[in-house]
Amino acid sequence: MLGVVVFREVGSSTVRRPCCALYNKDDPPHWPVQVTFERYSVAAQPKPRNCAQDLLTWYDRHRRVMPWRALPGKSPAPYAVWLSEIMLQQTTVAAVKPYFMKFMARWPTVADLAAAATDDVMAAWAGLGYYARARNLHRCAQMTVSQFAGRFPGTEQELLSLPGIGPYTAAAIAAIAFDQRCVVVDGNVERVMARLHAVSEPLPRAKKKLHALAASLTPQDRSGDYAQAVMDLGATICTPKSPNCAQCPWAKFCAARKQGIAADLPRKSPKQKTITRHGVVFWALDSKKRVLLVRRPPKGLLGGMLAFPTTLWRPKKWTPSEACKAQPLKSKWTPLPGVVSHTFTHFHLELEVWVGRAVSTAKASLADATWAAVESVVNLGLPNLMQKVARHVGVQARPQAKSRVRRA
Numbered sequence: 001m002l003g004v005v006v007f008r009e010v011g012s013s014t015v016r017r018p019c020c021a022l023y024n025k026d027d028p029p030h031w032p033v034q035v036t037f038e039r040y041s042v043a044a045q046p047k048p049r050n051c052a053q054d055l056l057t058w059y060d061r062h063r064r065v066m067p068w069r070a071l072p073g074k075s076p077a078p079y080a081v082w083l084s085e086i087m088l089q090q091t092t093v094a095a096v097k098p099y100f101m102k103f104m105a106r107w108p109t110v111a112d113l114a115a116a117a118t119d120d121v122m123a124a125w126a127g128l129g130y131y132a133r134a135r136n137l138h139r140c141a142q143m144t145v146s147q148f149a150g151r152f153p154g155t156e157q158e159l160l161s162l163p164g165i166g167p168y169t170a171a172a173i174a175a176i177a178f179d180q181r182c183v184v185v186d187g188n189v190e191r192v193m194a195r196l197h198a199v200s201e202p203l204p205r206a207k208k209k210l211h212a213l214a215a216s217l218t219p220q221d222r223s224g225d226y227a228q229a230v231m232d233l234g235a236t237i238c239t240p241k242s243p244n245c246a247q248c249p250w251a252k253f254c255a256a257r258k259q260g261i262a263a264d265l266p267r268k269s270p271k272q273k274t275i276t277r278h279g280v281v282f283w284a285l286d287s288k289k290r291v292l293l294v295r296r297p298p299k300g301l302l303g304g305m306l307a308f309p310t311t312l313w314r315p316k317k318w319t320p321s322e323a324c325k326a327q328p329l330k331s332k333w334t335p336l337p338g339v340v341s342h343t344f345t346h347f348h349l350e351l352e353v354w355v356g357r358a359v360s361t362a363k364a365s366l367a368d369a370t371w372a373a374v375e376s377v378v379n380l381g382l383p384n385l386m387q388k389v390a391r392h393v394g395v396q397a398r399p400q401a402k403s404r405v406r407r408a
């Protein structure tokens, strides 16, 4: 019988000396000192082929049904895989599904998407957040048409040359759409690897190690299915707070389960305190009950999106005279009570809302300004933050309202 023996010497300090030994419990060896010993079971070492095979068998029975996933035995559509992977960056599956369906219905091919107006793509994306992704999505569709004749390239290297496709997304598309052997590591995969191998080093320091562990298990065959299987395992069984080890196809290999530390992994370095930034947003009305909108600069937060004019967002609160310097037109401004709060990835934002009436719309000082009827403004595909501003002023969404935008 194979065991790990813990030596405990009587009458002196404890000595722990793990070793492997063959022994027969009815005929123990003659120990040089009097000892007590316990036997520990050892987790089966994760053998790449066994791990991958067990997981794929589980996946064939339990795979999640997703609108972008090919049915078993069918080839995946690269356009659907790419679109879903871009949408899923920083966003949950549940949030992405309706957007994916909407995009596929409106632009069923990459050529259709490439030919769409940027404003239409941005408006259809509104609410999904991280708007740089929408701009890159559109540019990527256009480049795929112009440089690859409308067919997505099949290698990680070529995919990386397209806008909005980083190392993770390139690996995921190459694996899932083209069945290339690529190492696909997202947060789910990191968690599963940390537990399977009981990696106690905290993230993000452990990233390289976890990637190497993921690489060591990635099979040559069915690597697209394998990538999706690990993601599914992380999303449905090896979940962040309560891993369901009893149902896990990797339970027999899992070191964290054996040690009883699964829910504690992966460890994370202490979070830095989220900073708060402040700004003033201007709700500028004209005599026709229209509100002023501007197109934000293409780079930066909410880049390229329609928005109400604001000051910069900075750590210090704005004094009235400072904020007035950023007003889009001359007006007598009245601050509304309260603030609009919104949390971005790296900071928390608090916006004061100032309401003012333009004496003459010709004075709008911003080159890229438009006016929109107040009652329809929430149907223009504004980003969530700006929807919050509209709600703060008291404008509610009307799903069927027709929107009208006219240049200032």
Ligand code: SF4
Pocket (backbone or CB within 6 Å): 192, 195, 196, 237, 238, 239, 243, 244, 245, 246, 248, 249, 250, 251, 252, 254, 255, 256, 257, 262
């Ligand atoms: S056994 Fe538990 S901790 Fe280990 S991989 Fe499976 S679900 Fe995660």
